[in-house]
Amino acid sequence: MAEQTDDRLVVVVEAFLTHVRSARGLSEQTVRAYASDLEQLVAFADDRGIATLDGVGLELLRDWLWEADQRGLARSTIARRSSSVRAFTRWASESGVLPTDPGARLRAPKSAAHLPRVVGSDQVRVLLDGLASRASGDDPVALRDLAVVELLYATAIRVGELVGIDLTAVDRSRLTVRVLGKGGRERVVPFGVPARDALEAWTSRGRPVLAARAAARTDTAVSSAGAGHSRIAVAGSGSDGALFLGDRGGRLGTRGVYRIVARVLADLPGEGPSGPHTFRHTAATHLLDGGADLRAVQELLGHASLGTTQIYTHVSSARLREVYRTAHPRA
Numbered sequence: 001m002a003e004q005t006d007d008r009l010v011v012v013v014e015a016f017l018t019h020v021r022s023a024r025g026l027s028e029q030t031v032r033a034y035a036s037d038l039e040q041l042v043a044f045a046d047d048r049g050i051a052t053l054d055g056v057g058l059e060l061l062r063d064w065l066w067e068a069d070q071r072g073l074a075r076s077t078i079a080r081r082s083s084s085v086r087a088f089t090r091w092a093s094e095s096g097v098l099p100t101d102p103g104a105r106l107r108a109p110k111s112a113a114h115l116p117r118v119v120g121s122d123q124v125r126v127l128l129d130g131l132a133s134r135a136s137g138d139d140p141v142a143l144r145d146l147a148v149v150e151l152l153y154a155t156a157i158r159v160g161e162l163v164g165i166d167l168t169a170v171d172r173s174r175l176t177v178r179v180l181g182k183g184g185r186e187r188v189v190p191f192g193v194p195a196r197d198a199l200e201a202w203t204s205r206g207r208p209v210l211a212a213r214a215a216a217r218t219d220t221a222v223s224s225a226g227a228g229h230s231r232i233a234v235a236g237s238g239s240d241g242a243l244f245l246g247d248r249g250g251r252l253g254t255r256g257v258y259r260i261v262a263r264v265l266a267d268l269p270g271e272g273p274s275g276p277h278t279f280r281h282t283a284a285t286h287l288l289d290g291g292a293d294l295r296a297v298q299e300l301l302g303h304a305s306l307g308t309t310q311i312y313t314h315v316s317s318a319r320l321r322e323v324y325r326t327a328h329p330r331a
Contacts, residue, residue, distance in 0.1 A: 007053045009045055012097060013038045016088050027160055027182060029254075037084035040064075053092065058102045061085055065106070082106055119268065119282045124153060127264055128194070135201065141247060143198075143206030145260050148244060148252075150198040151177070152261070152276055154191035156283035156301055158182075159254050159276040166241040167203070172196055181302040189300060199243075207245060214249025284309070 006012075017035055020026055044064045045056060064085075068078050089103030119127070131146040152162060161179040169178040175196055176188050242251035258275050265274040280301070287297050298309040 007097070008051055009053050009056065010042050010051075012053045012092060013042055013088065016091050019091065020087075029160065033080060034084050034087065037081045038088055040081070041085060041088075053097060056089070056098075056102060058105055061089075061103060061106050117274075117278050117281060118285045119265075119278060121286055123268060124282065124286075127268070128153075131264065132198075135198075138205050140206035140209040143202045144210070144244060144252075145264070147195075147198040147202035147206075148257060148260055149264055149279065150195040151191060152279040153283050154195035155179075155189045156280045156287075157189060158280065158302075159257050161302075162257060162276070163242075163244065163252055163254055165243040167243050168241065170199065170243060172200065179302075183304070185302065185304075187299070187302055203243075210245040210247065210249045212249070213247075214245070 017031070017038070020031055020034055041056075041061075041064055044067065045051070045060060048060070050056065050060065065078055065082060068081060086103040086106055089098060089101050092098040093101035128146070128150065131142070131149060135142040135146040148162070151157070152159075155177060157177075157179050158181065161181055164180055165177060171177070175192065176190050178186060178188050180186050244252035246252045246256050254276075261276045261278065262274045265278060284297055284301060287300070288294070294309060295306065298306050301309060303309045
């Protein structure tokens with residue numbers, strides 16, 4: 001973007017979003033966060049009579065974050081907003097749209113350090129037994145839900161990685177699955193026999209039923225539209241090669257996984273998030289409790305930094321205390 005003739009803030013923001021949408025390695029969630037945050041910035045600037053990019057300075061950005069703090073927004077939200085606007089102003093500066101980068105000096109409060117929610121191993125066993133009982137009747141949704149939770153817990157993968165898995169990425173003979181993580185980094189993650197059995201039941205007895213629903217809807221739509229229309233909707237739906245399908249037969253999305261996990265965790269005691277990351281946190285903690293090496297867990301989780309993985313050492317204190325009691329002469 002060597003030349004920018006229209007310096008209206010809303011236009012430059014849209015140019016930035018077009019840029020990040022085409023950039024490699026950015027997740028859909030990151031792009032959506034940029035769009036939402038910068039939309040809020042445009043509205044904030046407009047309320048103060050600022051419509052062009054040259055009116056966006058450090059003082060305006062600080063006022064924007066301060067106003068968010070006064071409205072009681074979470075520190076994590078404010079930190080994300082700060083990150084979004086810094087990415088925007090850095091891009092604008094590097095593109096020559098801004099002479100300097102006003103966001104370079106912007107600081108936001110650090111997110112509070114919350115320990116992740118972890119489900120006990122006995123509770124996980126009860127949850128999975130309950131899902132297996134419901135799946136025993138070959139209901140396709142129950143078979144899918146069991147396979148989803150088994151794979152989340154077995155592999156500790158992210159929800160975005162889970163919904164992106166295709167059938168061809170699963171190697172049942174080697175008990176591994178290939179996933180695409182943050183930054184476009186691909187890794188191969190192992191899983192166990194229970195997850196393999198759940199996947200086999202789902203792909204052989206559950207998935208075909210949900211896939212047929214999508215095909216039936218497409219056939220109906222094609223018939224209504226006329227014989228001259230092709231079946232592009234089926235081929236382009238993204239469900240043909242998807243490992244997990246939604247209730248209507250398309251590729252299962254992140255919201256669908258959140259609903260599945262929320263239902264599963266609803267009756268569990270304890271507080272904290274009830275999304276798919278709970279099983280990621282739980283699996284990582286149970287691995288460390290079982291004696292897994294921290295760097296091995298880092299590789300499994302797909303963390304670029306070992307420091308990110310180290311949060312799980314804080315929730316493995318039970319194992320640490322046990323090691324101390326058995327190893328220290330004065331314990």
